[in-house]
Structure formats: structure tokens, C-alpha cells
Amino acid sequence: MPSYRSLFRTPEFxxxxxxxxxxxxxxTLGGLALGTLVYRATGSPLLSAVSMxxxxxxxxxxxxxxxxxxxxxxxxxxxxxxALAFAAGTAVQALPGLPTGALFTVVLLLxxxxxxxxxxxxxxxxxxxxxxGYLPGRSVFNMSSGLVQITGFATGGALLTxxxxxxxxxxxxxxxxxxxxxxxxxLAARPPRTAGRPSPSATWRTNALLWSSRPRRLTYLGLWVPxxxxxxxxxLYVPYAPDAAGxxxxxxxxxMFAGDVTVGRLLPAAVRPRLATPLLVLLAAPYLLFWAHxxxxxxxxCATVASVGFGASLVQQERLMALTPDELAGxxxxxHSAGMLALQGVSATLAGTVAQxxxxxxxxxxxxxxxxxxxxxxxxxxxxxPAAAAPEPAAR
Numbered sequence: 001m002p003s004y005r006s007l008f009r010t011p012e013f014x015x016x017x018x019x020x021x022x023x024x025x026x027x028t029l030g031g032l033a034l035g036t037l038v039y040r041a042t043g044s045p046l047l048s049a050v051s052m053x054x055x056x057x058x059x060x061x062x063x064x065x066x067x068x069x070x071x072x073x074x075x076x077x078x079x080x081x082x083a084l085a086f087a088a089g090t091a092v093q094a095l096p097g098l099p100t101g102a103l104f105t106v107v108l109l110l111x112x113x114x115x116x117x118x119x120x121x122x123x124x125x126x127x128x129x130x131x132x133g134y135l136p137g138r139s140v141f142n143m144s145s146g147l148v149q150i151t152g153f154a155t156g157g158a159l160l161t162x163x164x165x166x167x168x169x170x171x172x173x174x175x176x177x178x179x180x181x182x183x184x185x186x187l188a189a190r191p192p193r194t195a196g197r198p199s200p201s202a203t204w205r206t207n208a209l210l211w212s213s214r215p216r217r218l219t220y221l222g223l224w225v226p227x228x229x230x231x232x233x234x235x236l237y238v239p240y241a242p243d244a245a246g247x248x249x250x251x252x253x254x255x256m257f258a259g260d261v262t263v264g265r266l267l268p269a270a271v272r273p274r275l276a277t278p279l280l281v282l283l284a285a286p287y288l289l290f291w292a293h294x295x296x297x298x299x300x301x302c303a304t305v306a307s308v309g310f311g312a313s314l315v316q317q318e319r320l321m322a323l324t325p326d327e328l329a330g331x332x333x334x335x336h337s338a339g340m341l342a343l344q345g346v347s348a349t350l351a352g353t354v355a356q357x358x359x360x361x362x363x364x365x366x367x368x369x370x371x372x373x374x375x376x377x378x379x380x381x382x383x384x385x386p387a388a389a390a391p392e393p394a395a396r
Contacts, residue, residue, distance in 0.1 A: 004265070007137055012128050015186020016079075017141065020121060022179035023083060024145050028152030029159070030090050030172030032246060034107075035238050037165035041100070045239035045360055046352030050345075051107060052235060062115020063338035068206060069198035070119025070330035076187040079124070082117040083180035086110055087173045094169035114341070119334015123193060126321065126329040135318045139264020142314065146257030150250045157246025194327050206331050216323045222378050223316045223336050226280045228343025229371035230306065233287045233364040235348035237303075240360040244296055251300045255307030263311035276315040280375040283309025287368030293361040313340075 007013050031052045039048035069078065089110045093103055122138070129137045159168050196202060211217055234252060237245040259279070263272065286302040294302065317336065324332040347367060354363035 004136065004140055007129070007133070007140060010128060010133075012124075012187055013137065015182055016121070016124060016128070017144065019079065019083065019179045019183040019186070020141060021144050021148055022175050022182060023086070024148045025152050026086065026090070026172040026175035026179065028149050028249075029156045029175070030093075030169055032153060032156040032249070033160065033165040033168035033172065034093060034103075035245075036160055037169075038100075038103075039238050039242070040165070044352075045236060045355040046349070047100075048238050049232075049235035049348040049352035049355075051104070052238075052348070060338070060342045062112045063203075063207070063335055063342070065200045065203060066112070066116045066198070067119055067331055067334050067338065068196075068200075068202035069116050070123050070334040071194040071328065072192045072196055072198045072202070073116075073120065074192060075120050075124040075127075075190050076183065078120045079117065079187070080180045080184040082113055082120070083176050083183060085113050087176035087180060090169055090173040090176060094166040094173070096166065111341075111345070115338040116334065118337030118341070119330045122333035122337065123330020124187075124190070126326075126333065127190070127193060131321050131326070134321055135314060136264055138317060139260050139314055142260040142264070142310075143257050146253045146260060149253030150257070153246040153249035153253065157244075157250075160246075193330060203331075206328060207335060210324070210328065210332055210335060213323060216320065218378060218382050219316055219320050219323065220336060220339060222276065222280070222375075222382075223313060223320070224339045224343045225378075226283060226371045226375045227310070227313060227340055228347045229367045229374070230283050230287065230309075230347075231344040232347030232351035232367045233290075234303075235344075235351050236355055236360040236364055239355060240290075240364070241296055241299070247296070248300060248303050251304040252307040255304040256310045259308035259311030260314065262308070263314045272315050273319065276312045276319075277375060277379045279309045279312035279315070281309070281372060282306065283312065284368040284371035284375070287364050290361045290368075291365040293359070 008017075035048045035052040038044075038051040042048070089106050092098070092106050125137050125141070126134050156168065159171070211220070234249070237248040241248060263275070263279075267275065283306055286306040289302055290299065317333070320332060320336060321329065351363050351367055354366055358366075
């Protein structure tokens with residue numbers, strides 16, 4: 001397995017890494033600012049959760065109509081254009097007096113664009129590093145994401161005490177613009193990985209091919225559903241602790257960082273495949289304690305421990321790449337990313353709805369229990385699944 005240091009000596013890895021880090025920082029700051037802005041204006045846990053995770057809902061449409069572009073567009077052009085679109089959209093969200101309906105329209109449009117971005121980015125990472133280097137490379141990206149979120153949520157919480165949410169949204173827009181410049185200037189002009197024009201029909205054919213394999217299908221469901229339900233728990237941090245949501249998000253990011261280091265660097269390859277289910281159990285179980293509405297220090301510990309379980313996604317992505325032909329890597333990873341984020345958006349909406357009817361702490365417990373149940377069902381189905389077949393050729 002390549003060392004982390006060797007990854008940064010690989011051409012194009014560093015600008016791709018820096019561009020993603022800047023976008024992650026922008027998303028962290030902008031999401032917290034937008035959730036706070038909406039909650040202060042409406043007092044609604046549902047609208048607050050949807051404002052932060054609503055872009056994920058549009059991932060379904062992106063995965064249905066746009067995802068063929070992940071392998072059929074030049075990566076540098078696509079990634080820099082997507083970052084520019086987020087810079088513009090986030091700046092629009094900061095406009096004073098913007099109606100709530102218009103704000104949510106922008107949120108969903110950005111989510112539609114983001115569905116393509118995940119496939120382009122992770123397909124390019126797989127192209128730069130190869131399948132043997134993908135897991136450590138993705139581990140570095142995930143660890144960076146954890147560190148950026150720790151810093152971003154802590155800094156965002158502090159900024160929101162000194163600045164308005166709209167000012168923080170403008171800062172997030174500037175970070176997106178920085179990402180666009182980094183990607184445009186740092187990446188090489190690579191051709192698309194697959195010939196042909198992006199189209200809804202090409203997207204549907206490739207989605208059908210990827211979904212036709214039972215082992216891949218179970219892997220996708222394991223990547224999407226348990227993870228998404230736990231993110232629904234996280235979407236209620238603002239109404240659960242309005243003055244300390246940044247702390248809970250930062251603790252969750254710290255746990256995710258620890259899980260990614262452990263899975264991506266410390267566990268031997270022979271052990272990793274057996275740990276996906278235990279990690280998914282760890283991801284949800286601590287949220288069962290929220291039924292008693294624990295005080296903030298206990299809630300912070302629960303969030304930290306639970307988020308170690310996000311390391312399961314590295315194990316599952318490694319399996320997905322072993323089941324997928326190289327020419328469909330971007331589309332397959334984009335489908336994973338889009339489906340995961342879509343389930344997160346659905347779960348955030350579900351969590352907000354349950355919280356409206358009960359309380360944020362009760363809603364967290366309900367979603368965590370459902371996540372554990374789904375993990376059990378998928379683990380049972382995987383044990384009964386036939387041995388994985390070789391990857392199929394690409395659909396044309």
C-alpha cells in the first residue's frame with residue numbers, strides 16, 4: 001500500500017486534494033451559517049435540517065440524469081466549473097431579504113450540480129492513483145475532511161458569534177472561488193475516461209448495469225442507508241443544542257478522522273473486510289443514549305465515538321472498486337456519492353419531521369435504531385450472497 005507521503009509526490013494529487021479541502025471548508029462554514037440563519041428566522045428544526053442537508057436531496061435527480069458526465073467530461077473543466085457554480089450559489093444565499101422559497105431553490109440546484117462533482121472527483125482520484133492507491137488516497141481525503149470540519153465548525157461557531165450568518169456565507173463563497181482557481185491551475189488537461197456524450201440515456205444504462213450485480217447492489221445499500229440515517233441524527237444538532245451545535249459537529253468530525261486513520265492506515269488488508277458491519281453498528285449505537293436527552297458533555301462523547309464508525313465507508317468503497325471495471329470507476333463512485341448524499345438529505349428531512357412531532361433527542365434515537373436494523377438485514381443478506389463475479393464491461 002502506498003505511503004501517505006508518496007501520495008503527495010504523485011502528479012495532480014496535491015491540487016486535487018487542496019481543491020477538495022477548500023470546498024469542504026466552504027461547505028462546512030456555509031452549511032452551519034445557513035442552518036443557523038434558517039433556524040433563527042423560522043424556529044423550525046425541520047427547515048433548519050433541510051437547509052443544511054437539502055442539497056443532498058437533489059442528488060437523486062443528478063444521479064438519474066447527469067451522472068454519465070462523470071466519465072465523459074474533461075475532469076479539470078468539470079471540477080473547476082462546479083466549484084464556480086457553488087461560489088455563485090452561496091453568494092446568492094447571502095442576499096438580504098431573499099425569500100425562503102428562493103433560498104431553498106438555490107439549495108436544491110446546488111445539490112443537483114454536486115451529484116456530478118462527486119463522480120468526477122473520485123473517478124479522477126482513481127485514475128491518478130490506480131485501484132491499489134485509491135483506498136489510502138481516499139483515506140487522506142476523508143481525514144482532511146475530518147480535520148477541516150473540526151476546524152470549520154469550531155471556527156464557524158466562533159464567527160457566528162461575531163458576524164452575521166450572511167457574512168459567513170460570503171466567506172464560504174470566497175473559499176469556493178479559491179477551490180475553483182486551485183483546480184483550474186493545478187490539474188492537467190486530461191481527456192474523458194469514456195467516449196461518448198453525457199446524456200440521461202447513458203446515465204440510465206450505466207446505472208442499470210451497476211445495479212444489476214447483487215454484490216454491488218448490497219454494497220451500495222450498505223454505503224447509503226445506515227450512513228444516511230446517522231447523518232439524519234447529526235442534522236438535529238442545531239435544534240438539540242442551538243448554542244453549541246458547532247461543538248457537536250466538531251466532535252463528530254474528530255471521531256470520523258480517527259476512524260479514517262484506523263481503517264485507512266492501521267488495519268491490515270486481511271482484516272478490513274470483516275469490520276464493515278461492526279463499524280456500522282458503532283456508527284449508530286451511541287445515538288440510542290439520546291433518548292434520555294444527555295447533557296452536552298455526554299452528547300459530545302457520543303457524537304465522537306459514533307463517528308469512528310464512518311470508517312466503514314472506506315472498507316465498502318474498496319469492495320465497490322474491486323467489483324467495478326476501470327472505465328466505469330467515476331460513474332460507480334459518483335453513484336455511491338450521489339446515493340449516499342441523497343439518503344442523507346432524506347434522513348435529515350425525516351429526522352426534522354420526527355423532531356417536530358416529538359423532540360430532537362427522540363428523533364435521533366429513532367433514526368439510530370432504524371440504522372442498526374438496516375445494518376443487521378444487510379449483513380444477513382451479504383452472508384447469503386453468491387461469490388462476487390468479475391467486473392462487467394462498460395455499457396455503451
